[in-house]
Amino acid sequence: MSTARISRPELIADTALALLAERGMRGLTHRAVDEAAGLPQGSTSNLARTRAALLETAVRRLAVREARVFSAETPPPPVAAGAGPDGLAALLATALHRSVTAARDLTRARLELALEATRRPELRAVYDSAGRAFRDQLEGMLRSVGSAHPERHARSLIAWCEGVLFHSVAGAGSASPPSEDELRAGARELLRGMLGG
Template sequence: MPARTTSSTGRSDLIADAALVLLAERGMRGLTHRAVDEAAGLPQGSTSNHARTRQALLEAAVRRLAEREAQVLMPDGPPTEEYGDVDGVDGVLDGLSLALHRYLTAHRALLVCRYELALEATRRPELREFYDRAGAAFREPLVAMMRAAGSAEPERHALSVVAWCEGLMFSCAVGSYHASVPSRDELRKGFEELLRGMLGT
């Protein structure tokens, strides 16, 4: 159970983290203000005071999910335009394979949360807009990586990489390959086939 905290930021993170735990364990139906209070070890009504509506609670979960995904995928911060200049494609391959392997082996629950929230966003236009804004923070660094790798069409190639990653993550987290996570070397080989094929190298 998360430790109690008195700071406003700490309380917000505690509530949002508890919401993510519930989403992963119980799904969207299990996410209620009362359940978050219990999961976070907070007095009844604490979550309602922080996020008065369900929309506000969902936005808090999306925001926290984006923060935690960034810690997993980009622990050193987002890459810059110079990312990969030294190692070129190899540098991008190393970074992508490491990030994806880290996600699949140690943070599967975050993937389940993402799928729950993404599906809910298809039914809530106001959440869709918020969810898309949060996701944009990951798109721009990937475009920068594709540009650094020598792509003449970094936006289009970034979309292809995202589609490949999303399909693999879904299959390995909740799909037919959930019992078998590829090694980092296997992921790197898959990335290399995709990337070198797109770039013509």
């Protein structure tokens, strides 16, 4: 996380995400957030009165922080005109690798929130809305590299990415996440299959 000063709402949301990663859904309470963030008791309740509001706050902050995974210290290669499928594969590999290494706790928190969203329709709506921005961006990238079916191809690529994230952070592969080179090769194979080249 950046050393720049953050606002109290950001601190509360970041602390909620850290608690989700560390303790799971049961460990996330208003009081636990106050204590872990070093804030006066009641600070989290003032921002998010209910548990549902706290979870929504965490999902919204998660979307902001995951977007930053794409622009961490070493920017991923841009998918500019002419970069083609290999440029997109490199971008996906960089972001995925960061998500299963440097941003591993953030990914763990996301998995917790994704499961909770299956039980809370109001959270499902917020979670899906946050994910839609990424899907729309990916569809645009796929169009730029020649996809004739960008919506369907984006769904397939997202499913692969989600599988990599789960396997590498919570599944059987969590002890040894794939290297960026492995991820690039996998993304390149998928894209070439989709694009017919």
